[in-house]
Amino acid sequence: MHAPLLSKSHLSIEFFINRITQTLSPFRTYMDEHLLLELEGLVVSRENRSVLNDINFKLKEGEVVALVGPNGSGKTTFIESCTGIIPFTEGSLSYYSKLNEKIIIRNKDGRNSNIPQIGLTLQNDGICGEETVEEKLLTVLNMVDEGENSHLIDSILSDWGLYHRKSNRVSQLSGGLKRRLSVLSGLCPAIFSLHPIVVLLDEPSEGLDDEACNILTNWIRTIASRGNGIIFTSHDSHLIKCADRIIKLEENKPIAESSGISSGAIVTMVESELVARQVSINSLINWTIKMELRNPIDTINRLTPALVALFISFSLIGNINYETIDNQIISLLILLPAFITCIISPALISRFSEADCGKWWYINLGTKFRPISSFIGASLLLPLPLTYLSWIILIGDKSELYSNEVLTWLWLPALCMLDLAIASSALHFLVSDLQRSQASSASLLLIFLVWPFLELSEALSSIMANGMSFSLELGSPLISCLFASLISSLVWLVAVFLPDA
Structure with missing residues (x-):
C-alpha cells in the first residue's frame, strides 16, 4: 500500500494506544500521477429531461472530489454514471488500469465492459436486511473464511462502533448504525486493495452522528493518502471541507468547480497481507444460499401452492376409474406441481429490491448479473422430487396400468422442467426492472x-403409454423434451440479453 508522503513540517503527531493521528495539510500526494476515472462529453437524460449535460470530468489518484448542489441537480445520477449502470445519451465513461490503460466502460451505444473493483455506498444503503453485519463486510471484500479474517473484521467494526452488533441482522440495526455499515462497506475495498481504486459514496454522512462523521472524514483522507480516488455527494459542510475539489451541480447550468480545503486527519488502519478481491459470481451464489437458509421464504412460497394443487388434483381424480382418463390429463396433473414451483416469482427479487440491494450487486457484477440471477433465482431443487411425489400420490397402487419404464424415466421431463424454471426466473427479473406500464404487458x-x-x-404421456423411446420422430418423448428445452432457452435468451442490447 502507498504511504503518505508528507514532510515533518506538515505533520503534528499524537501518540495513542495502537493509533497514530497525523493532521493533514492541503498538500496532495498522488494527484499528479495517472487517472483512475474519466467522463467525456457526458449527457444523461431521464423522462425527456436532461439531468447531466456535457460533463467532462477526471479523477486522479489520491484525489477527493465532493459533489454539491440542491436536491434534483443530478448528484446521484453523476455517481450512477460513474458506475456505468445507466444509459448515456452522449459521452463515455472510462476507467484506467494500474498500467494506465484506458478502458471504456460505457458510451451512448451501451455497455462495453464491466467496471474494475470499486468501493461503493449507495444512497439507499444497498444492503439486504437478512444478512448480518459481519457477512456484509465479508461479501464486500469477497472473503469466505470468516475464521481467518475475523480479527480484521473485528478491528474495523470496532473503529466504527459496530463490533457489538457484528452478529446481528441488518434489519435489527437502527437507521444510524445501518448507515455506518453501508459507508464502511464502501470504504473497505480501498483499505485492502493492493493498488488505487475508485470509491463512490452517495450522501455518506446522511444519518450519521457527529462522531461517525468525524471518523468518516479521517478515513476518507487516509484512504486518499494511499492513492485511492474518492467521489462523494453531500450537503454536510463539515464533510465537504475534506475534499480537494468541489463540483457544484445545478439544473440547466454548467458545472462550477472550486478548490477544497482538504481538511482531515490520517489515521492508522488495520494492516494485513490479505487482499480484497473483486465481488464475483461466487459471492452472489454464496450470499443467496445463506439468505435462503436463514429465511427459506422462496422455498415456502413455491412449495405451498404446489402442494395445494397436488392435493386438489388428488381429490378430483382419486375416486375415478383411471382407465377412463386420458394419459395426457394424468401427465398434466403429475407435472403441474413442479410447473407451479417454476413460474412463481423468485424471492430473490424482493431481496434485491430491499434498499437497492440488487443495484449494488448489478454495479459490481455488471453484465454477468442478469444471467446468474436468473439461474440462482430459479426453482432448481423442487421440480424433481415434486414430480416423483405427484406420481406416488396420484398414481399410487395403480402403476400397473402404465408402462413399467415410467419410474425409470420420470426424471427426464422433470429435469427439462429446470430449463423452464430458469426461463421463468429470467422473465420475472425482466418484469421487475420495467416501469409499471410496461411490466403489466411483459408479465404476459x-x-x-x-x-x-x-x-x-x-x-410423459408417451412414456406412460408406450415406455421410453429414443426415436427422433416428432412426438417422441426425447424430441418433445428437447423441443421444450429449446423453447425455454429462447425465452431465457430474450429475457436476459434484450434489456442490455
Whole structure:
C-alpha cells in the first residue's frame, strides 16, 4: 500500500494506544500521477429531461472530489454514471488500469465492459436486511473464511462502533448504525486493495452522528493518502471541507468547480497481507444460499401452492376409474406441481429490491448479473422430487396400468422442467426492472412457458403409454423434451440479453 508522503513540517503527531493521528495539510500526494476515472462529453437524460449535460470530468489518484448542489441537480445520477449502470445519451465513461490503460466502460451505444473493483455506498444503503453485519463486510471484500479474517473484521467494526452488533441482522440495526455499515462497506475495498481504486459514496454522512462523521472524514483522507480516488455527494459542510475539489451541480447550468480545503486527519488502519478481491459470481451464489437458509421464504412460497394443487388434483381424480382418463390429463396433473414451483416469482427479487440491494450487486457484477440471477433465482431443487411425489400420490397402487419404464424415466421431463424454471426466473427479473406500464404487458410473456409445459406433458404421456423411446420422430418423448428445452432457452435468451442490447 502507498504511504503518505508528507514532510515533518506538515505533520503534528499524537501518540495513542495502537493509533497514530497525523493532521493533514492541503498538500496532495498522488494527484499528479495517472487517472483512475474519466467522463467525456457526458449527457444523461431521464423522462425527456436532461439531468447531466456535457460533463467532462477526471479523477486522479489520491484525489477527493465532493459533489454539491440542491436536491434534483443530478448528484446521484453523476455517481450512477460513474458506475456505468445507466444509459448515456452522449459521452463515455472510462476507467484506467494500474498500467494506465484506458478502458471504456460505457458510451451512448451501451455497455462495453464491466467496471474494475470499486468501493461503493449507495444512497439507499444497498444492503439486504437478512444478512448480518459481519457477512456484509465479508461479501464486500469477497472473503469466505470468516475464521481467518475475523480479527480484521473485528478491528474495523470496532473503529466504527459496530463490533457489538457484528452478529446481528441488518434489519435489527437502527437507521444510524445501518448507515455506518453501508459507508464502511464502501470504504473497505480501498483499505485492502493492493493498488488505487475508485470509491463512490452517495450522501455518506446522511444519518450519521457527529462522531461517525468525524471518523468518516479521517478515513476518507487516509484512504486518499494511499492513492485511492474518492467521489462523494453531500450537503454536510463539515464533510465537504475534506475534499480537494468541489463540483457544484445545478439544473440547466454548467458545472462550477472550486478548490477544497482538504481538511482531515490520517489515521492508522488495520494492516494485513490479505487482499480484497473483486465481488464475483461466487459471492452472489454464496450470499443467496445463506439468505435462503436463514429465511427459506422462496422455498415456502413455491412449495405451498404446489402442494395445494397436488392435493386438489388428488381429490378430483382419486375416486375415478383411471382407465377412463386420458394419459395426457394424468401427465398434466403429475407435472403441474413442479410447473407451479417454476413460474412463481423468485424471492430473490424482493431481496434485491430491499434498499437497492440488487443495484449494488448489478454495479459490481455488471453484465454477468442478469444471467446468474436468473439461474440462482430459479426453482432448481423442487421440480424433481415434486414430480416423483405427484406420481406416488396420484398414481399410487395403480402403476400397473402404465408402462413399467415410467419410474425409470420420470426424471427426464422433470429435469427439462429446470430449463423452464430458469426461463421463468429470467422473465420475472425482466418484469421487475420495467416501469409499471410496461411490466403489466411483459408479465404476459409467462404464457409462452405453457408451451414447453405441454410438450413435457406429452413426453410423459408417451412414456406412460408406450415406455421410453429414443426415436427422433416428432412426438417422441426425447424430441418433445428437447423441443421444450429449446423453447425455454429462447425465452431465457430474450429475457436476459434484450434489456442490455
